Amino acid sequence: xxxxxxxxxxxxxxxxxxxxxxxxxxxxxxxxxxxxxxxxxxxxxxxxxxxxxxxxxxxxxxxxxxxxxxxxxxxxxxxxxxxxxxxxxxxxxxxxxxxxxxxxxxxxxxxxxxxxxxxxxxxxxxxxxxxxxxxxxxxxxxxxxxxxxxxxxxxxxxxxxxxxxxxxxxxxxxxxxxxxxxxxxxxxxxxxxxxxxxxxxxxxxxxxxxxxxxxxxxxxxxxxxxxxxxxxxxxxxxxxxxxxxxxxxxxxxxxxxxxxxxxxxxxxxxxxxxxxxxxxxxxxxxxxxxxxxxxxxxxxxxxxxxxxxxxxxxxxxxxxxxxxxxxxxxxxxxxxxxxxxxxxxx
Numbered sequence: 001x002x003x004x005x006x007x008x009x010x011x012x013x014x015x016x017x018x019x020x021x022x023x024x025x026x027x028x029x030x031x032x033x034x035x036x037x038x039x040x041x042x043x044x045x046x047x048x049x050x051x052x053x054x055x056x057x058x059x060x061x062x063x064x065x066x067x068x069x070x071x072x073x074x075x076x077x078x079x080x081x082x083x084x085x086x087x088x089x090x091x092x093x094x095x096x097x098x099x100x101x102x103x104x105x106x107x108x109x110x111x112x113x114x115x116x117x118x119x120x121x122x123x124x125x126x127x128x129x130x131x132x133x134x135x136x137x138x139x140x141x142x143x144x145x146x147x148x149x150x151x152x153x154x155x156x157x158x159x160x161x162x163x164x165x166x167x168x169x170x171x172x173x174x175x176x177x178x179x180x181x182x183x184x185x186x187x188x189x190x191x192x193x194x195x196x197x198x199x200x201x202x203x204x205x206x207x208x209x210x211x212x213x214x215x216x217x218x219x220x221x222x223x224x225x226x227x228x229x230x231x232x233x234x235x236x237x238x239x240x241x242x243x244x245x246x247x248x249x250x251x252x253x254x255x256x257x258x259x260x261x262x263x264x265x266x267x268x269x270x271x272x273x274x275x276x277x278x279x280x281x282x283x284x285x286x287x288x289x290x291x292x293x294x295x296x297x298x299x300x301x302x303x304x305x306x307x308x309x310x311x312x313x314x315x316x317x318x319x320x321x322x323x324x325x326x327x328x329x330x331x332x333x334x335x336x337x338x339x340x341x342x343x344x345x346x
């Protein structure tokens with residue numbers, strides 16, 4: 001989705017926000033994305049929506065593409081939410097992307113991010129500190145919780161009470177699922193019955209399937225592609241260990257937070273703000289990116305120590321409930337909407 005444009009209605013003291021327009025944009029490849037961003041049709045379509053609806057606020061996500069389009073409309077007030085790669089990676093790939101990010105950041109009235117280290121990255125682009133707000137995307141704990149555990153789902157993957165290790169990152173190079181696949185061979189030497197569930201799809205799917213075959217571990221790995229959002233909580237809560245081998249994250253990845261909310265111990269790369277949420281040996285483990293041996297050792301440890309798995313999971317659930325609750329974080333965003341709506345030029 002290109003932009004969320006919200007209209008505030010305070011009738012009878014009831015706050016209401018209405019989605020008044022959305023324009024999908026292909027992100028399958030850099031070329032298609034660039035063509036779409038610079039398409040006159042895109043800008044005209046967005047401007048028509050804004051002219052018709054006259055929203056109090058324009059809220060754009062992802063600075064280097066969607067945010068840039070919002071900036072080109074010159075509509076205010078505008079909130080820009082950065083996601084991570086748009087600030088940390090894209091600007092270093094092409095000079096034009098850096099220009100697009102700088103322009104979007106300059107035009108935004110307020111900028112939000114979901115990681116403390118992102119604040120410093122934004123300031124390097126010349127954004128003043130007072131313009132930046134730390135708001136986590138948050139996790140809906142009414143959906144993601146241990147009660148979603150399904151014995152039926154577990155039986156689908158294993159019939160011998162095998163430990164289930166799950167990954168929910170897409171099969172793209174940035175998420176480095178390759179490291180997880182390589183770790184499987186090491187894990188199976190100590191725990192032959194371990195089962196790995198790889199959720200997601202992407203450009204590396206055939207490569208990763210081939211790698212599993214080459215390493216002779218394919219019989220212990222289930223590549224199940226994408227799953228409906230309503231099924232994600234069930235898959236997480238029914239697993240014993242969650243792994244993220246991502247090479248880059250802004251704040252805590254949504255799937256990691258969701259796994260924690262479901263009471264699952266996590267093993268994730270030591271990147272960005274991850275150490276703010278996971279402490280080694282307390283509620284999970286951190287490992288250096290691409291460190292296959294360390295990842296495997298951590299998986300084996302948690303498989304062998306059921307009491308620690310349970311304890312880690314309970315701590316994780318408590319952390320998300322207290323510090324990363326979706327409703328609490330969205331209340332902060334709602335407050336920003338109220339403040340900015342008073343600046344509306346309608």
